[in-house]
Amino acid sequence: MTSLTPWLSCPKPNPQARLRLFCFPYAGAGASIFRPWSNTLPSSIEVCCAQLPGREKRWREKPLSELSPLIQTLAQVLLPYLDKPFAFFGHSVGALVSFELARQLRRQNSPSPLHLFVSGRRAPQIAHLNSPIHQLPTSAFVEELRRYNGTPEAVLQSPELMQLLLPVLRADLALDEVYTYISEPPLDCSISAFGGLQDKKANYQDLEAWREQSLRKFTLRTFIGDHFFIKPNNERILQAILEDLSQP
DSSP states (O other): OOSOOTTEEOSSOOTTOSEEEEEEOOTTOOGGGGTTHHHHSOTTEEEEEEOOTTSGGGTTSOOOOOHHHHHHHHHHHTGGGOSSOEEEEEETHHHHHHHHHHHHHHHTTOOOOSEEEEESOOOTTSOOOSOOOTTSOHHHHHHHHHHHTOSOHHHHTOHHHHHHHHHHHHHHHHHHHTOOOOOOOOBSSEEEEEEETTOSSSOHHHHHGGGGGBSSOEEEEEESSSTTTTTTTHHHHHHHHHHHHTOO
16 A cells, blocks of 8 residues: 555554454544554554544534545455455444445445454434434533443543534544444345443343354354443454454
């Protein structure tokens, strides 16, 4: 990978890598949350992190709050980087983005992922039952963020930081909360689902239902932790990714 689109960040470019792992972050996060992965995964796997508008180096850009335009754009800008085997990993709303991106690539007869890793999100065919929060007044919205335990308290208490972060969080949560599932045939790739045992947003049955979205092997793993279980279980998750990618 020589020249990189603004939509991707590749911490350790490696033209000799046998596989690219495209990673899609959770609400409010940017590509940097996956940067350490390139130091742990073997050089045969090139980690490419999605950098969506409104965060980090793209903080001046307006974040996208509708899933369809986001998926359409990603399906086009990633095409030059699908010239070798690849897999998708997404956590929370990132899991939804990676799933719908895989379906869009299939619709346009583009290369498809060998493997889909979905983390911390119920299967797409399961309706969102909780009341949406992305349009709540600021004080109530911040309280919901505090309950999710994904935003540091120091950030929640900083008016300056929250002024920058709130539009991105609202847009990302809108992607998930206004999503409408449209039935299509299962994907022709293996799916691995990861979940937190204490995650109230995606329980075991919600995760098990991802099985319906694959024609191939399905694997479900659970870890101790809440919705952001990937933070304390980072090493184990990377081991699971390596294990599943080694399977035929």
